[in-house]
Amino acid sequence: MDTLEQPNLTRHASLLPDTGEPGFGVYVHWPFCAAKCPYCDFNSHVRHQPVDQERFTAAFLKEMAAMRQLSGPKTVTSVFLGGGTPSLMNPSTVSAILDGIAKEWHMPDGIEITMEANPSSVEAERFRGYRAAGVNRVSLGVQALNDRDLKFLGRLHDVEDALKAIKLARDIFPRMSFDLIYARPKQTVEEWERELREAISYAVDHLSLYQLTIEEGTPFFGLHKMGKLVVPDDDQSALLYEATQEITAAEGMPAYEVSNHARPGAESRHNLTYWRYGDYAGIGPGAHGRLTRGPIKLATATERKPEAWLELVERDGHGVLDQEQLGYDEQADELLLMGLRLTEGVDLARWQQLSGRDPDPKREEFLLEHGFIERIGNSRIRCTQSGMLILDSVVADLAC
Template identity: 85%
Template sequence: MDNKDAKPDADLLPDTGEPGFGVYVHWPFCAAKCPYCDFNSHVRHQPVDQARFAAALLREVETMRQISGPKTVTSIFLGGGTPSLMDPRTVDAILSGIARSWHVPNGIEITMEANPSSVEAERFRGYRAAGVNRVSLGVQALNDRDLKFLGRLHNVEDALKAIRLAREIFPRMSFDLIYARPNQTVEEWEAELKAAISHAVDHLSLYQLTIEEGTPFFGLHKAGKLVVPDGDQSALLYEATQEITAREGLPAYEVSNHARPGAESRHNLTYWRYGDYAGIGPGAHGRLSRGREKLATSTERRPESWLEMVERGGNGMVEQEALGYEEQADELLLMGLRLKEGVDLARWQELSGRGPDPKREAFLLDHGFIERLGNSRLRCTPEGMLILDSVVADLAC
């Protein structure tokens, strides 16, 4: 990164509690498509022209800068797809371009997603030199049987090697696991989770397996060939997850994310606190404020079509929608109630022009699904998190 203010070895800045401004860059290519994945990821059997795509990403950065105006970046996230398939020089070019467009201070969080199967020590050190100071590994399981079932290209040995390398090279590291897999018992998950915590540094992302339309798993599930745990079993697995992570010092700060205090993902907090973020790359979404107006952006999903659009017109945007205050208030509620810290009521009231409906709030309070934190914040209880969508729908009405 060539911004004179941005130094890869700077200590991470403290979390101010403010929503912040993030930059998300989507690298859409993967070595293989996992059968559960509905993300915008694509397999290409010929080498990707990284220089051409990097140049297009930077052109779209410039367009987003024109929309956002001058901003101070509080986090950068390289997601995918599989960003760790990029050459470190590509990553350096992208980060340098972001630093030319916005102010990138010392010590912001710069995260890259990586798959254990594409991890090499030399490449990791190259990413670190480029400015990446946090890596998020898509481990997904810690037994080879389920890794094969999930369509992963790595085995447990590969995963543990990648974790060790990440711990050695990056100041901050997280990895993902998927649970509520077919026939998974609470006892099996507890043992796997305890093993994961023994390898973790300060952050884990723990997601329940969901069956998404359009994926191979969806077809198998519909045909009765793939059975996932029912609601009661899923709730038991979720409760065991919360209990064990809290006991081991990585409590949930969001529905699926767990961290030691101070190690929460800054970039994801920007989403959940309803901050602004520029979405760069194929299929990326963004939220950019202009005064009190917030613009929702989204880009063309197909990588080659996106590339042609950017080269022709400077961006691949297919949607720019100005969100009304009520829409912003609903999004704030939807995102903020995922967090343990809850929602800033004053901000919600400023956007919506109203507070929570007294009768609906009283019902949810009486049933133990929400709670007030003084007069300033509202959050879900652990019981409310189990029915989060219903709680949000109730309060948003």
């Protein structure tokens, strides 16, 4: 266990307010987990031998330097340590990563610095170490508030562990969020409403509420294909979604994005960067990035396998396997795809500048008449709650 370090006070200022701008984020991917959940298709890997954290840290720092060359000088508005299970990192590893980001880019006091954590890997001493390193927001993968469903989801923690982790996070970090998965097999609306109200009673200012999806390549996909795992149908899922929106809004934590809910001012700054189509540097195995240099936006993707990524970085200075220049039409489509997830919607002038055209009036009128989208003044467009249920179709219609 790392000894606790003295807090880096320059990282402990009050969080800066949201300016409404897309911003520039840095995402660092820690790819290791203690166990692989049966629903998860993220780039996460189980290793039965200790991970060489010093070697991986050195590689993260090398790849940061390469990303800095691509991005040019930037002011960081958020940092996100995701995974995998970043709470398996030593506090000294987290501190070194944050120091590396501050070395490569301008990193003002008071920006949001988030780390994902699993309740099964939470210890008070480690949490205090992460706080001392500069982390000021933690996102806990709770996923359910009953032991039966936690076991079904393959989680290593039980409800007691989850509540202990939530209490520690509330005590140690200025901001805290946790995730729940709903639309689980045989879950009724009444059961979910009770669980959601319980979750809100524990939450501070933010919840991420995801519907269970069956992803190809996961154990759940095989079970579902064989008929051994039955999830709620579209009608039941819609009822669960509507109940989610009603209860969170009534409790002062309305949706600001399809699956994310917050008290006003507590929205995830880093995720807003994605959804507002800002730039972000993706560092680590399987990380993606979007970096703008003048008229060019680069889409980057790194090697997914941790050890292969490590060898590439040590040899070449980075693990980027794919680097694509996105044209204006592609950027306009991505802006719609990301921005329509937000309740604040999309800046039409920005979309028009990228696409070089106005939305098709007939398609827009159809979506407006059927209550799938709405205008916010003359400058923005957004999905309604009904539109959120068919978001991909709405985006496809507007992008044509």
